[in-house]
Each structure stands twice: as structure tokens, then as C-alpha cells.
Amino acid sequence: MEFLLYLINGISMGSIYAIIALGYTMVYGIAKMLNFAHGDVIMVGGYVSFYATTYATGQLLGDNPSETAVGVATLVSVLLAMIVCTVLGVIIEGLAYRPLRQAGSLAVLITAIGVSYFLQNAAQLLFGANPKNFTSVIGGQLSLFDGQLRISNVALLTVVACVVIMIGLTLFTGRSKMGKAMRACSEDKGAAQLMGINVNRTISLTFAIGSALAAIAGVLLCSYSPVLQPTTGSMPGIKAFTAAVFGGIGSIPGAMLGGILLGIIEALAQAYISTQLSNAILFAVLIVVLLVKPSGLLGKYVPEKV
Amino acid sequence: MAALLEVKNINVYYGAIHAVKDISFQVNQGEIVTLIGANGAGKTTTLQTVSGLLRSRTGSIQLEGKPIQNVPAHKLVAHGLAQVPEGRRVFQQMTVEENLEMGAFTQANSTIAPNLERVFEQFPRLKERRRQVAGTLSGGEQQMLAMGRALMSNPKILMLDEPSMGLAPILVEQIFDIIKRLHQAGTTILLVEQNARMALSVADRGYVLETGRITLTGPGKELLADEAVKKAYLGG
Numbered sequence: 001m002e003f004l005l006y007l008i009n010g011i012s013m014g015s016i017y018a019i020i021a022l023g024y025t026m027v028y029g030i031a032k033m034l035n036f037a038h039g040d041v042i043m044v045g046g047y048v049s050f051y052a053t054t055y056a057t058g059q060l061l062g063d064n065p066s067e068t069a070v071g072v073a074t075l076v077s078v079l080l081a082m083i084v085c086t087v088l089g090v091i092i093e094g095l096a097y098r099p100l101r102q103a104g105s106l107a108v109l110i111t112a113i114g115v116s117y118f119l120q121n122a123a124q125l126l127f128g129a130n131p132k133n134f135t136s137v138i139g140g141q142l143s144l145f146d147g148q149l150r151i152s153n154v155a156l157l158t159v160v161a162c163v164v165i166m167i168g169l170t171l172f173t174g175r176s177k178m179g180k181a182m183r184a185c186s187e188d189k190g191a192a193q194l195m196g197i198n199v200n201r202t203i204s205l206t207f208a209i210g211s212a213l214a215a216i217a218g219v220l221l222c223s224y225s226p227v228l229q230p231t232t233g234s235m236p237g238i239k240a241f242t243a244a245v246f247g248g249i250g251s252i253p254g255a256m257l258g259g260i261l262l263g264i265i266e267a268l269a270q271a272y273i274s275t276q277l278s279n280a281i282l283f284a285v286l287i288v289v290l291l292v293k294p295s296g297l298l299g300k301y302v303p304e305k306v
Numbered sequence: 307m308a309a310l311l312e313v314k315n316i317n318v319y320y321g322a323i324h325a326v327k328d329i330s331f332q333v334n335q336g337e338i339v340t341l342i343g344a345n346g347a348g349k350t351t352t353l354q355t356v357s358g359l360l361r362s363r364t365g366s367i368q369l370e371g372k373p374i375q376n377v378p379a380h381k382l383v384a385h386g387l388a389q390v391p392e393g394r395r396v397f398q399q400m401t402v403e404e405n406l407e408m409g410a411f412t413q414a415n416s417t418i419a420p421n422l423e424r425v426f427e428q429f430p431r432l433k434e435r436r437r438q439v440a441g442t443l444s445g446g447e448q449q450m451l452a453m454g455r456a457l458m459s460n461p462k463i464l465m466l467d468e469p470s471m472g473l474a475p476i477l478v479e480q481i482f483d484i485i486k487r488l489h490q491a492g493t494t495i496l497l498v499e500q501n502a503r504m505a506l507s508v509a510d511r512g513y514v515l516e517t518g519r520i521t522l523t524g525p526g527k528e529l530l531a532d533e534a535v536k537k538a539y540l541g542g
Binding site for chain 2: 192196
């Protein structure tokens with residue numbers, strides 16, 4: 001029973017990694033760059049949601065708000081976080097990355113790290129360095145087997161959100177015209193242009209989707225561990241990036257699989273080996289996987305064409 | 307006759323390298339026009355300048371009398387220009403049908419089905435393989451797919467860049483048969499080729515490019531018989 005609990009916790013934490021990893025992998029797939037600021041967009045999403053709910057409960061809802069009112073306020077705060085992050089993602093792409101479209105990948109990488117620090121410091125300036133206490137978007141827990149197995153509703157919600165997002169993205173990239181255009185751009189931008197596809201707009205759209213997902217991940221993450229501070233996004237961001245590489249960067253199912261596996265490994269390592277060593281174990285597994293299969297679990301090895 | 311495509315005095319540079327030097331040519335409605343020349347003569351550069359992937363420092367490019375030299379590449383398809391790029395460049399990881407849909411990206415959704423039927427009529431092989439991923443097609447099939455994809459946009463002019471490149475002689479014959487068929491069906495074609503003999507034998511008119519300049523022009527049959535062309539491009 002204990003093992004099952006660790007497993008479920010791992011899967012739900014892994015679902016958050018997976019949602020973040022989707023943002024890394026989609027942006028990498030199309031823009032061939034690692035957007036290291038992605039983790040900090042999560043943090044921004046957390047703050048937007050935090051301030052929106054604080055404002056709603058403090059100013060709008062009165063002393064004894066009904067459960068529905070709180071629910072609606074929470075939903076609105078999540079939507080608001082998604083909108084702000086989407087706009088932020090598109091602005092970051094347009095201002096920081098678009099001018100570097102023809103530049104070397106090192107310049108883009110350094111810029112991404114710069115954007116990451118910029119966001120963290122801007123958050124410190126705007127919101128202060130003191131951690132905020134984030135209230136979970138959903139309380140309560142599910143009790144199974146006469147109370148032997150208790151699963152928090154946040155954990156369930158996270159897994160459901162992850163599955164819904166995965167199905168949504170698969171349908172979008174597989175069926176819709178824009179989704180197909182996105183795949184075409186990720187394969188060959190020049191040829192995509194000859195088809196009449198606006199490559200810049202397609203890249204913006206990818207950043208928009210990835211950032212909206214980051215907002216959802218931010219809210220879920222803060223519901224898990226309620227301490228919200230300017231560096232909240234950086235470690236989960238790095239782990240999710242690891243998950244994306246683990247699953248095969250550029251591959252959507254790969255990000256999903258990588259994220260969930262990473263969550264499970266982390267949870268089991270914390271439970272059975274050592275809490276302090278869990279991160280080290282995580283990255284050791286990544287190194288082993290990359291030694292055996294350099295393209296990641298579901299990644300395709302595509303040789304450079306000359 | 308009014309030119310469908312008129313290119314006047316274009317000059318294209320790669321950094322300090324002057325790749326296309328003051329080239330002018332025109333393609334009339336319903337014609338096959340070919341640009342021939344050796345490797346590095348500037349054929350592909352010229353074509354990419356017409357399709358907006360490269361920019362000319364001077365001159366003008368007009369499609370049906372409208373200047374298009376400053377229109378971004380992705381908007382030219384809607385103007386009626388379709389290019390089949392060198393090396394085919396089909397979307398390898400997408401299916402044949404998805405590739406064709408991408409060709410119709412700028413078209414209204416209602417035109418996709420009839421266009422798809424028309425392309426499948428021209429290329430029955432593609433219909434057989436419509437659900438197959440393009441990367442698994444043979445070189446000849448990929449060339450057909452690239453041509454079909456370009457035709458999906460109902461182009462006024464189809465530009466083909468080295469369609470015979472890397473194909474076995476029997477497939478080259480097939481591709482040129484298709485080009486002739488498209489021409490008979492009324493498609494205007496601008497053909498860039500290293501295979502001068504094949505290109506000139508199907509073309510109404512040809513232009514010979516040498517190190518970025520047009521050195522000779524005339525009807526396809528005349529160029530085919532020209533001593534200088536024979537010597538330089540047709541192996542004696």
C-alpha cells in the first residue's frame with residue numbers, strides 16, 4: 001500500500017513535469033532552441049494566480065463566500081494566469097529570440113539564460129523576495145481501502161489535466177491545419193514558407209501554447225508545494241527539461257513519458273533511498289539513458305543532412 | 307504576348323559573392339521556359355529570388371504586371387507562384403496526404419478535396435500511398451509528391467528546381483513525361499535543370515546561364531542544335 005502511494009505521488013508530480021516538458025519540447029521541435037526561461041514563466045503563472053485569488057477572496061467575495069464563488073474565482077485566476085503567460089511567452093519570443101533567428105545556437109542559449117534571470121529578478125522586484133503562501137486550487141482528498149490509501153484531489157486533478165492536455169495536443173498537431181503547419185515548420189522552414197506558411201507566426205503560436213501550459217503547471221505546482229517565490233520555477237524547469245531530453249526532445253509523447261517516469265523515479269528514490277540524494281539519482285538515470293540511447297526514449301535519431 | 311512572369315535586371319549577392327548578375331527573362335502564359343547551366347551558374351539562386359527566399363538588390367520581378375520583389379516568400383503562394391525546391395524537400399515525417407494538404411495551406415478548405423482528386427489523377431501512385439509517411443517513398447515518388455504538393459495551390463506558374471536531380475534515367479524520363487503532360491494541360495512552367503538535353507527538348511524557350519549571366523537565349527529546339535550549347539552542355 002505504501003508503495004502504491006509513492007507511485008501515485010510520483011505519477012502526479014511527474015504529470016507536472018510532463019506539462020512543463022511539453023513546452024520545452026514543442027519550442028525545441030520548431031525553433032530548435034532551448035528556452036531556459038520556460039521555468040520562470042511557470043513562476044509568473046503562479047504569482048498571477050496567487051494575486052488574483054488573493055484579490056478575489058479579499059475584496060470581491062466578502063466574508064463568507066459560497067463554495068461555487070470560490071470555485072469560479074479559482075478558475076478565473078487560472079485563466080488569467082494562462083492569458084498573462086501566453087502574452088509573456090509571445091513577447092519573450094518576439095523581443096529576445098526572433099532577432100536571433102539567423103544567429104548561432106550559442107547566442108540563443110545565452111539569451112535564454114539571460115531572459116530567465118531577468119524574469120527572476122523582475123519578480124523579486126515586483127513581488128518581493130519573501131515567499132508567498134499559495135492556497136491550493138483544490139482541497140480535500142480521496143480515501144480508498146478504508147482510509148489506508150489517501151490521495152489528494154490535487155494529485156488527481158494534475159493527472160487528469162496532464163492526460164487532457166496530451167490528448168488535446170495530439171489532436172491539434174495531428175488533425176488541425178495550424179498543427180500540421182507547425183509540424184511542417186519543425187521539419188523544414190524553407191519548404192514550409194514555400195507552402196505559404198508564415199513561419200514567424202507559427203513559432204509565436206508555439207510559444208503561446210507552451211507558455212499557457214506553463215501557467216497551468218505553475219498553478220498545479222504551487223498547489224503541491226505552496227511556497228511561491230521568484231525562484232520557484234527554476235528547479236522544476238530544469239527537471240522538466242531533463243524529462244524532455246529523457247523522453248526524446250522534440251517528441252510530444254516523449255515529453256509525457258519522460259515527465260511521468262522522472263516523477264516516479266524521484267518519488268521512489270525519495271522514499272526508499274534518500275531524500276537528499278533524489279536529485280542526484282534522477283540525473284544519474286538521465287546520464288545512463290543518454291549513454292545507451294542518445295536520442296532519448298522516444299526520440300528519433302535524425303542524421304544531419306549535408 | 308504579355309508576360310506572365312517578367313524578371314528585369316536582378317542582382318543577387320551572397321555576402322561579397324555576386325551570384326546573379328543583371329539577369330532578365332520572361333515566361334509567357336502556357337509556356338515551358340528553362341534556365342540551364344552548369345553547377346554554380348546561378349540557376350537556383352535566380353529561382354529562389356523569384357520565390358522570395360532571396361532578395362535582389364536591383365531590378366524588378368513582376369507577376370501579371372504586379373511587382374512582387376518585395377512580397378514576403380510565404381505570401382507569394384497566394385499570388386499564384388509555386389516552387390518545387392531543389393532536392394524535393396517533402397515533409398519526411400508527414401503522410402503523403404498531409405504533404406499535399408500543406409501545399410494547399412493558403413487555399414480555402416473547400417478547394418482541397420477537388421484539388422486532391424486532380425493531383426491523384428495526375429499521380430495515381432500518390433493515391434496508392436496517401437497514408438504512407440513521405441520519408442518512406444522512393445526518390446521518384448518524392449519528386450511526384452513535391453510536384454503534386456505545389457500544384458495543390460492552383461498556381462499560375464509552377465517553378466521546378468532540378469526535378470531530375472539524383473534520379474535514375476528511367477525516372478528522369480517519367481518526370482519529364484509528367485512535365486509535358488502538365489504543359490499540355492495548360493500549366494505555365496519555369497524549369498531549372500542541369501540536364502540540358504532533357505530540359506531543352508521539352509521547353510518552348512531556354513536561357514543559358516554562365517557564372518551568373520545569361521549568355522544565350524532562344525527556342526528550345528534551336529538551343530539544342532546550337533554548336534556552343536552542344537559543346538558545353540550536351541557532351542559534344
